[in-house]
Amino acid sequence: MGLPGAEPPAGNGGGVSGFFGGKSKYVRMDDVLPQEQEEDGVGGGGGGVRVRRSHSSRRYVFACSVFASLNSVLLGYDVGVMSGCILFIQRDLHINEVQQEVLVGCLSFISLLGSLAGGRTSDAVGRKCTIGLAAIVFQAGAAVMTLAPSFEVLMVGRLLAGVGIGFGVMIAPVYIAEISPAASRGSFTSFPEIFINLGILLGYISNYAFSGLPDHVSWRVMLAVGILPSVSIAFALLVIPESPRWLVMQNRADEARAVLLKVTDSEDEAKERLAEIEAAAAAATSAGKYGGKTVWQELTRPSPVIRRMLITGLGIQCFQQITGIDALVYYSPTIFRDAGITTESQLLVATVAVGFFKTAFIALAIALIDRVGRKPLLYVSTVGMTACLVVLAATLAALAHGSVSRSAGIAVAILTVCGDVAFFSVGIGPICWVMSSEIFPLRLRSQAAALGAVMNRVTSGAVAMSFLSVCRAISVAGAFAVFAVISALSVVFVYRYVPETSGKTLEEIELLFGGGGDGEAARGEVELGDGEHLATAAIGGGMRSLPDFLGRKSKYVRMDDMLPDEQGDGGGVRVRGGGSSGRYVFACSVFASLNHVLLGYDVGVMSGCIIFIQKDLHISEVQQEVLVGCLSFISLLGSLATGRTSDAVGRKWTIGLAAAVFQAGAAVMTLAPSFAVLMMGRLLAGIGIGIGIMVAPVYISEITPATLRGSYASFPEIFISLGILLGYVSNLAFSGLPDHINWRVMLAAGIVPSISVAFVLLVIPESPRWLVMQGRTAEARAVLLKVTDGEDEAQERLAEIEEAARVTATGNGKAVWRELLRPSPVIRRMLVTGIGVQLFQQITGIDALVYYSPTIFRDAGIATESQLLAATVGVGLSKTVFIVIAIVLVDRVGRKPLLYVSTAGITACLAALTASLALLAHGALPRAAAIGAAILTVCGFVAFFSVGIGPINMVLSSEIYPLRLRAQAVALGFAVNRLTSGAVAMSFLSICSAVSVAGAFAAFAAISALSVVFVHVFVPETSGKSLEQIESLFGGGAGEVELGDAEHLVHEKEMS
Secondary structure, eight states, X not given: OOOTTSOOXXXXXXXXXXXXXXXXXXXXXXXXXXXXXXXXXXXXXXXXXXXXXXXXXXXXXXXXXXXXXXXXXXXXXXXXXXXXXXXXXXXXXXXXXXXXXXXXXXXXXXXXXXXXXXXXXXXXHOHHHHHHHHHHHHHHHHHHHHHOSSHHHHHHHHHHHHHHHHHHHHHHXXXXXXXXXXXXXXXXXXXXXXXXXXXXXXXXXXXXXXXXXXXXXXXXXXXXXXXXXXXXXXXXXXXXXXXXXXXXXXXXXXXXXXXXXXXXXXXXXXXXXXXXXXXXHHHHHHHTOOSHHHHHHHHHSOOHHHHHHHHHHHHHHHHHHXXXXXXXXXXXXXXXXXXXXXXXXXXXXXXXXXXXXXXXXXXXXXXXXXXXXXXXXXXXXXXXXXXXXXXXXXXXXXXXXXXXXXXXXXXXXXXXXXXXXXXXXXXHHHHHHHHHHHSSOHHHHHHHHHHHHHHHHHHHHHHHHHHHHHHHHHHHHHHHHHHHHHHHHHHHHHHHHOOOOTTOOHHHHHHHTTOOOSHHHHHHHOOOOOGGGGXXXXXXXXXXXXXXXXXXXXXXXXXXXXXXXXXXXXXSOOOOOOHHHHHHXXXXXXXXXXXXXXXXXXXXXXXXXXXXXXXXXXXXXXXXXXXXXXXXXXXXXXXXXXXXXXXXXXXXXXXXXXXXXXXXXXXXXXXXXXXXXXXXXXXXXXXXXXXXXXXXXXXXXXXXXXXXXXXXXXXXXXXXXXXXXXXXXXXXXXXXXXXXXXXXXXXXXTHHHHHHHHHHHHHSOOOHHHHHHTTOXXXXXXHHXXXXXXXXXXXXXXXXXXXXXXXXXXXXXXXXXXXXXXXXXXXXXXXXXHHHHHHHHHXXXXXXXXXXXXXXXXXXXXXXXXHHHHHHHHHHHHHHHHHHHHHHHTTTTOHXXXXXXXXXXXXXXXXHHHHHHHHHHTTOSOHHHHHXXXXXXXXXXXXXXXXXXXXXXXXXXXXXXXXXXXXXXXXXXXXXXXXXXXXXXXXXXXXXXHHHHHHHHHXXXXXXXXXXXXXHHHOOOOTXXXXXHHHHHTTOOGGGOBOOOGGGGOOHHHHO
């Protein structure tokens, strides 16, 4: 949609293609553009100035948004931690039910004082200083609460903490909205909601971690930990700038210009944006509207346009809370207890699951909010919440009347609570803050956002302070029935009062609320507070989103008849396996895979560490499961983020980031004095591993020829197996040390492989495809010269990659995540294959065997620790040897035959292991025979796993998807892989307790038998095939084929 005063963009050059490295037209709202600007525009007749956003400016804006959102962790942590603290505070300070409600709910009412004051404060002292003030006040409150000797002093601390939180939750969205471009405003202003969810998850984890301490200590430690996030704000204040709009309003134009130079790509663009902000300020001053008192008068006696904005902004804030989210988050232990869970540890574990879902789905919202739009996500969110609340209410009512079993009631309660927070997080949770920061004009933004925050806090407090009383009056089921009715009303509210604002300028947003009159009157009401809001998008008919800014793979259509005749008789490009280039590609594949040693080492070493950690830190069986299995869940966060990260900063530097994060986590675990600190290190290590395991296969597939793609893309699995073996050897080597030292040395040794990655970054090149997509063609050509046999071949491959970039620039292809979430039949079949193989790789029980092999061998009859650890070394050796065999065979024999051998062999070994353990349990098998059978079948299992489904899942994931989808699709597959791995690892001991070790492996055997059927039905043979041939296997037509790699064009007859 064009803007007044700007000609509609012509050709392909008139759109905003993205802040992060894209080409865009920067269109002024007025019609006084110099003629020479029009002549210089791209596309021949475009009416704007081309802007190339630099990498430094985009990273700077991203970092500012992250740092500004850190205060939101405080609110989230308080909400999460108080749900567990209240159990121990009640016993320690002997407070009654009413005092519990006041203690929990008062924070929301108190925080509204901070929010109300935040608008005026941020206008007086600046957005940046208000962020710092929020952290300081919260720190004071957390310190008072930690040391509180009585309920009264605890309330004083709660008062201070609430005011600090009120400042923080109000100012962050305003600051981010004023510094970020319109095209990514939705994604960036959702960051505070991400950090709220992260804080809730950390609060739940803190509850669980410190629940074993004495009652008078546990809740104090939980609250004291909340001080740590606020300390990081001091660093943030040294990094982030002040809002340029606030600086202009304070007549500090030079400072505003300095900030704009950091967030734009050129001095000319900075001048234009500064001029627009100054024009808005001058217009406001001349109208006499910007005094604080006048602003509040305008809000309390609004015009029809402002009234409609207030209804939307305040209404969505109200419905965000009044649908009961804080009741679920604060009182989830109470809800789960009502559903039938009895022990405190189980209650707190269930709340961790709630926090995990809340955090995971907020990340999904960030990916979708600017692509799908605000309103569709709000529909999904409110409808989904209504359904979950109805089912929860019905389940609790049925439990109360004895018409449903206790176990079924617990399962449904956990699922519906997790579903409710998931739907909340994917829609109304973040979007209420997005809309509050974008629908109001600049002159009203701070105060209107503060008013919205007040509405949010008031309804939150009303819910939190009345929930227990309402439950006592009408039952828990009745309370959630009321929430369900209110949630249904929110669907109607969204339909009636919420417009779609995604990617629209301030003028367009004001028109949506009826402020569009005609002529100059309408134009005079439009506020030009943001130069970036004045951009118009031509490509695809709309603004680009944050995911585009962070890098996106492109659809590359290339027909066979476009290939030059001189490429050979077969119509393809000949791939030559030259000596030096072949060795270079081999070395790059090896180096890129080094991070996988970290995952393998952690898996292997933890199987032995857990024995000594249990004795040293006296952790329970549930804590063992959480410690072992949480890595998989945590790593999926890294994997999900990596698709976008690797597109933003490159494959090479993502590999380095993975190693750095893992090093930090390993160091924390090594020095951990308690289970809680150990879990913090586990969190960091898991994120590092998640990043590392996803990026290596993608990098390797993008730099290797099709003829070797299977072998080289299997390298990561080799290094996982090598890491597992090293972990087992480390267990055996250090097991003789004292219990309080040996496990620390074992974990510390894991830092060594990650250090080698620093050397790797000096050796390996960046992916040539990523370089071309970033406009760094000369660097891409230099890389291609190293991995090909001559300049001609390098030039051919470069030309094809450049063609892909040009096709993308014209706007062809759907958004990556939208295409993955709403796939075509061809992509759907690819996803079924890729994600299905990832699922079966883990759900057949490999991590149960690797993590808990000492437990299995102990159950088989091995008694001493040294014998147990020696047996695990045998397992690691089998895994490493057979992965090497797989590398030799994967391109010779093919993917599918190896998968048949692998899945059938795994099924047979699991059946034999089940039988031997069952016979041993019934005394029908001698102990020596049982030990031999257990070791043989476990080693056989890992051998069959390593020769097939272990490495091939990575191979298939990296080759079956088109280039435009590869990074995100691979990340999605790894997320499923990590989720399944975590589910197996965190439930194995509990399942064994319930149905015996033999019963657990009988279940794995049945699942493994299904994997054979899956391979037969859904997995095609892809070995040696070009992308065109692979897409044909999934039902794709030739015209849809993406040819981003010259090596993929090898004719099939040359393969044979």
